[in-house]
Amino acid sequence: MSDLTTLLEVGGPVAALGGGAAYARAKHPAAYWSTVGLPVSTVRLLSTYGSVMEACGLTVAPSRLRVLAAKAMTRREVRPVPPRRGLLRPTTTGLRIRLRLAPGQEPADFAASAERLRHAWGVHAVYVTPVKPGVIELRLVGYDVLRRVRMPRKIADGFLKVPVALREDATPFVRDYRTIPHQLTLGATLSGKSMYLRHLIAGLAPQPVALVGIDCKRGVELAPFAPRLSALATDPEQAAELLPVLVKEMEDRYDLIKARQGIAPGTPDEEITSDIWGLPEHERPVPVVLFVDEVAELFLVATKKDEERRDEMVTQLIRLAQLGRAAGMYLEVCGQRFGAELGKGATMLRAQLTGRVCHRVNDEASAKMALGDIAPEAVMAACSIPPERPGLAVAGDTSGGWSRIRTPYLSLTDAAETCHASAGLVPDLPALEPFRPDVPERPVEHAAPVVLPHPVTD
Structure with missing residues (x-):
């Protein structure tokens, strides 16, 4: 009886959390990403960044100076160097991270490996955007944002x-x-x-x-x-x-x-x-x-x-x-x-x-x-x-x-x-x-009086 009680006390909350997470992932993907998907994907990216880049062929050979220093201090083989990454910036739909490309790399190399990065880090999609020469931004999308469209709150709009x-x-x-x-x-x-x-x-x-x-x-x-x-x-x-x-x-x-x-002769150029x-x-x-x-x-x-x-x-x-x-x-x-x-x-x-x-x-x-x-x-x-x-x-x-x-x-x-x-x-x-099209006039809605009239009696 005590084993059954212990199982219910431990397994009940675990089953409830698992069921709630599954329901949130299916019906409320944005809430699921903010509470579960974002922490898990962040840990997975930080812990596997180097190995994933090496597996995708996005690393370069280390410099000679780094090889000599490593052999002199540790006497171990130096592994290929992945691109230097910036800080992770979480969003309501995913993650953004900037990478500084190593010499000889180009944004097309990362765009070709976007599908591999998506599976390695467990996200819905990965998009590559060049920021400036030598710097790209990886935009990780945590779930299918087109299934239930929610426009961003802040949009840079303007005239036309x-x-x-x-x-x-x-x-x-x-x-x-x-x-x-x-x-x-x-x-x-x-x-x-x-x-x-x-x-x-x-x-x-x-x-x-x-x-x-x-x-x-x-x-x-x-x-x-x-x-x-x-x-x-x-x-x-x-x-x-x-x-x-x-x-x-x-x-x-x-x-x-x-x-x-x-x-005219005196007209400014502007x-x-x-x-x-x-x-x-x-x-x-x-x-x-x-x-x-x-x-x-x-x-x-x-x-x-x-x-x-x-x-x-x-x-x-x-x-x-x-x-x-x-x-x-x-x-x-x-x-x-x-x-x-x-x-x-x-x-x-x-x-x-x-x-x-x-x-x-x-x-x-x-x-x-x-x-x-x-x-x-x-x-x-x-x-x-x-x-x-x-x-x-x-x-x-x-x-x-x-x-x-x-x-x-x-x-x-x-x-x-x-x-x-x-x-x-x-x-x-x-x-x-x-x-100009004819526009029918809307009927004027008269508000009901606040005080109901009562008939005057003698």
């Missing part, structure tokens, strides 16, 4: 910058229109493309920018954000009328820039500009962000007349993509399908869209159209996105870099409320006024 998703290395993915002016976003039904677009609009709504929408699905995607939109076209006919107005607005802005470049950002603030026109949803609808034709209208719209979109950046006009082109078979101008339009975001698509050709000119492995990553993870996407740009991202959930009600609250920030653009 929208933190829209979380990368697989636990850093925020920020859509910066000043750096990447135009972007192509693809995704099948229920892939999370609409959620991505919803975050962009909600993030830009409180900023002093003009938002313009072309939604050929009769406006079902962009109509809820009508209070904040400066213009909205809900079918190809309206889009054919709106695009020339935007091109004319772009040309007027170029005329303004050229007028500023009518350089006042000479080639885009709107060099203009004085009181002369600078407001930036315009054009959202095109279901871009394939603009390419589809049924008659000869539709073909002429299609060619005009595609030409105007290409002009906006080629020349819009200097005029402060940016494109966000979205669709379920995008390929060369859409017609003349599709490939040329894609070439002007620097940013690429590909959610789950129904065919490999769309993934190749979005990411094929960036990296073949990015295409394979996009084609392997599971349907049960909406919002997961592969983001890249024409510089060749790419990463997996996932957009957090944002309800349509919250996004629409953000646009309604910032409806007063819609800029005054007379050219777009005929395309």
Whole structure:
């Protein structure tokens, strides 16, 4: 009986702790990492650092002076030297450590061994980032941060910058229109493309920018954000009328820039500009962000007349993509399908869209159209996105870099409320006024009286 009591007294708490840890790891990975995973991984890294580096081939031969000193003092063989490490910096999602590379090493050596380091130290993933010549940073991620997306509390945002998703290395993915002016976003039904677009609009709504929408699905995607939109076209006919107005607005802005470049003899060099950002603030026109949803609808034709209208719209979109950046006009082109078979101008339009975001698509050709000119492995990553993870996407740009991202959930009600609250920030653009969407007035809710009235009796 005493043995059974002892077993219950010792084994009961151990079983409870083990079960609680297993439950936390499955349901609350962030809490599990902070309480269990972080201490275990820290001890494992510090105790096995040298042997792991040697096993991965990331060590170098010791210097002659060190060999002579070791033989003179200890008479033992000197082992290869691993890179000198800095202090461990724990985070809510993992660990960060800086390494000083030994002579002859490069960051690619560590990137090639990232999978080995992940298994050796028992973490979810290891990412290598160059900091400066001779110094890299290893970012160890303790768990799958894309399973339940939680955006960091502190994000360096700013004007025309929208933190829209979380990368697989636990850093925020920020859509910066000043750096990447135009972007192509693809995704099948229920892939999370609409959620991505919803975050962009909600993030830009409180900023002093003009938002313009072309939604050929009769406006079902962009109509809820009508209070904040400066213009909205809900079918190809309206889009054919709106695009020339935007091109004319772009040309007027170029005329303004050229007028500023009518350089007088005493004009300081810093006042000479080639885009709107060099203009004085009181002369600078407001930036315009054009959202095109279901871009394939603009390419589809049924008659000869539709073909002429299609060619005009595609030409105007290409002009906006080629020349819009200097005029402060940016494109966000979205669709379920995008390929060369859409017609003349599709490939040329894609070439002007620097940013690429590909959610789950129904065919490999769309993934190749979005990411094929960036990296073949990015295409394979996009084609392997599971349907049960909406919002997961592969983001890249024409510089060749790419990463997996996932957009957090944002309800349509919250996004629409953000646009309604910032409806007063819609800029005054007379050219777009005929395309301003009608916004129904909300019914005024009268508060109930504090004191109930009582009938007067004699």
